[in-house]
């Protein structure tokens with residue numbers, strides 16, 4: 222029996238990835254911070270391929286686990302149970318949410334190197350961090366589609382990156398290997414490939430959060446080819462770490 226895809230964090234990104242995985246015919250096991258009993262509505266929406274577990278159960282039962290949680294929560298990931306697993310790290314550094322993290326502020330580390338320092342015995346691949354949940358959900362296309370998009374991945378293990386590439390392929394995206402985790406700043410907030418290439422320009426006036434979410438979900442997806450993605454990665458220059466959330470009213 223094939224292991225389910227594990228997803229820790231069932232918010233915007235985790236929920237979107239669960240939908241894409243189920244549409245691709247995968248089984249998923251999901252966990253949040255509050256326990257499986259709080260996920261019954263989501264599991265009902267997702268249907269019979271989805272089930273809820275504790276964080277530990279997800280880590281034990283899945284071979285590939287997506288960590289779709291705030292960066293500041295990464296110390297809660299169970300390192301022992303995730304040892305030997307491929308972990309896809311979606312996290313980004315947002316000081317407004319995560320607090321100031323000196324090793325990121327002084328560029329000693331990238332966000333994913335920080336997560337990998339905690340999950341030292343897992344094969345960590347940074348993935349799905351540079352696209353909004355809305356573009357991610359709306360932009361999936363089958364292999365070979367002319368409007369299929371490319372997403373960067375980074376990590377130390379070639380075999381883990383191959384498994385990530387296969388998963389992205391199933392979910393509707395081409396993967397572009399951008400190297401090791403120390404170079405993963407090239408897809409972090411503030412870089413040219415971060416979110417903006419896949420969507421129209423952000424609204425210029427602040428609006429209520431629910432309206433901004435509706436705008437994001439209704440926005441057309443702009444496909445990003447492999448060559449265009451490579452150009453953005455190559456042209457990236459390292460600036461101050463961390464992103465900021467758009468102002469809302």
Ligand SMILES: NC(=O)c1ccc[n+]([C@@H]2O[C@H](COP(=O)([O-])OP(=O)(O)OC[C@H]3O[C@@H](n4cnc5c(N)ncnc54)[C@H](OP(=O)(O)O)[C@@H]3O)[C@@H](O)[C@H]2O)c1
Pocket residue numbers: 229230231232233234235252253254255256276288289290291292294297298311312313314315349350351352353354355
């Ligand atoms: N939103 C985007 O468009 C987007 C795009 C790319 C990357 N990212 C990055 O992806 C990560 C997740 O973002 P998001 O927007 O999906 O966040 P979100 O909507 O706020 O969801 C966060 C999820 O993480 C869970 N969580 C928090 N602490 C946890 C813990 N200790 N153990 C288990 N689960 C925990 C939460 O559980 P509860 O519901 O129980 O609190 C929630 O399900 C962030 O690092 C973000 O920067 C986000």
